[in-house]
Amino acid sequence: MELATKLVQVGVGRDERTGAISMPVYQTATFRHPGLGRSTGFDYSRTGNPTRQALEDGICNLEGGRRGLAFASGMAAIMSVMLLFRPGDHLLVSDDLYGGTYRLFTTLCADYGLTFSFLDFTDLESLDHCITPKTKAVFVETPTNPLMKIVDLKALINLATQKGLLVIVDNTFFTPYLQRPLELGADLVLHSATKYIGGHNDVVAGLVVSNSEELGEKLAFIQNAAGAIPGPQDCWLLLRGMKTLAVRLEWAQASALRLARFLRQHPAVKKVYYPGLPDHPGYDLCRKQAGGFGAMLSFEVKSMEMVPEILKRLRIISFAESLGGVESLITYPETQTHADVPVEVRRRLGISECLLRLSVGLEHPDDLEADLSQALEF
Numbered sequence: 001m002e003l004a005t006k007l008v009q010v011g012v013g014r015d016e017r018t019g020a021i022s023m024p025v026y027q028t029a030t031f032r033h034p035g036l037g038r039s040t041g042f043d044y045s046r047t048g049n050p051t052r053q054a055l056e057d058g059i060c061n062l063e064g065g066r067r068g069l070a071f072a073s074g075m076a077a078i079m080s081v082m083l084l085f086r087p088g089d090h091l092l093v094s095d096d097l098y099g100g101t102y103r104l105f106t107t108l109c110a111d112y113g114l115t116f117s118f119l120d121f122t123d124l125e126s127l128d129h130c131i132t133p134k135t136k137a138v139f140v141e142t143p144t145n146p147l148m149k150i151v152d153l154k155a156l157i158n159l160a161t162q163k164g165l166l167v168i169v170d171n172t173f174f175t176p177y178l179q180r181p182l183e184l185g186a187d188l189v190l191h192s193a194t195k196y197i198g199g200h201n202d203v204v205a206g207l208v209v210s211n212s213e214e215l216g217e218k219l220a221f222i223q224n225a226a227g228a229i230p231g232p233q234d235c236w237l238l239l240r241g242m243k244t245l246a247v248r249l250e251w252a253q254a255s256a257l258r259l260a261r262f263l264r265q266h267p268a269v270k271k272v273y274y275p276g277l278p279d280h281p282g283y284d285l286c287r288k289q290a291g292g293f294g295a296m297l298s299f300e301v302k303s304m305e306m307v308p309e310i311l312k313r314l315r316i317i318s319f320a321e322s323l324g325g326v327e328s329l330i331t332y333p334e335t336q337t338h339a340d341v342p343v344e345v346r347r348r349l350g351i352s353e354c355l356l357r358l359s360v361g362l363e364h365p366d367d368l369e370a371d372l373s374q375a376l377e378f
């Protein structure tokens with residue numbers, strides 16, 4: 001089955017008793033037992049809930065994994081994955097990580113005794129010297145955020161698995177519609193489902209998919225024991241959102257390419273970061289490894305003084321954190337998503353104070369281009 005079909009069919013046919021096409025919201029905390037030592041398969045909604053189960057099985061099928069698990073947020077998903085590790089363990093992680101992940105790793109996880117090396121995975125040669133007997137895993141985002149660097153997943157996975165490392169991929173930006181890391185040999189894929197999976201800027205949630213029953217069991221234990229689960233209503237919103245993921249992404253990425261071209265020729269713009277532009281260093285790799293270029297782009301304007309003015313002038317594109325929803329959003333990594341990354345680290349990575357990140361939504365591209373055009377008129 002094509003992925004677009006699988007997406008639409010998520011949750012369909014699961015409610016055998018009524019035949020409901022839309023998976024019902026089982027808004028219940030607990031379930032009556034048919035008798036002593038007997039269960040309907042559901043006992044308590046932290047452990048399992050039918051609406052959540054439909055979502056978990058759905059994302060598992062889409063990513064091509066063995067077990068899917070839902071969490072209260074992307075960060076809860078990432079923290080739950082970190083609970084697989086023990087104090088003293090070392091992880092190799094992307095250097096331009098989502099700011100919240102950077103904060104989690106450098107504060108709570110560091111306090112818990114985990115250690116991290118931040119690496120540019122576009123240069124795999126640096127990897128070897130960083131692996132120690134304590135190194136347990138690689139945690140990677142591709143495209144990276146906000147600079148849209150593309151990492152060669154196949155090469156990274158081969159190298160890491162040779163060394164016995166677990167490979168964890170944050171697939172939030174591309175979703176299984178464009179990129180399926182488990183099929184390339186990754187062990188875990190995770191999402192901020194708040195973004196493209198939910199797709200409507202109306203729910204915060206996270207998802208994890210494992211490629212083995214064993215890892216899936218461990219994570220299901222953590223999910224139940226630590227309890228960072230989403231409620232049934234939020235699970236339903238994600239099921240609802242997923243159905244249109246293919247059309248949403250196709251439309252949004254076509255608009256993103258158009259806006260990237262528009263911005264690139266604009267005199268107020270210094271640089272555009274979009275993997276769909278042929279001179280982007282990850283263009284060929286992205287074509288080979290993913291089913292498209294996504295709908296996220298970043299651009300640098302000529303001066304920092306222009307930033308507040310542009311943000312004020314934009315009418316359709318909202319100045320707001322987050323991404324991947326129907327509404328176009330623009331963020332300023334310097335003070336928003338990446339504010340917790342130390343300024344010297346930001347500069348070293350190339351995240352400048354002139355950089356804006358655009359999540360291209362589903363408004364008509366003519367209107368988005370006109371909005372950017374009037375906001376950039378100086």
Ligand SMILES: *Cc1c(COP(=O)(O)O)cnc(C)c1O
Binds near residue numbers: 074100172206
């Ligand atoms: C938003 C985001 C997260 C965190 O997810 P929340 O749902 O906001 O907790 C993690 N990784 C990436 C790439 C994100 O964009």
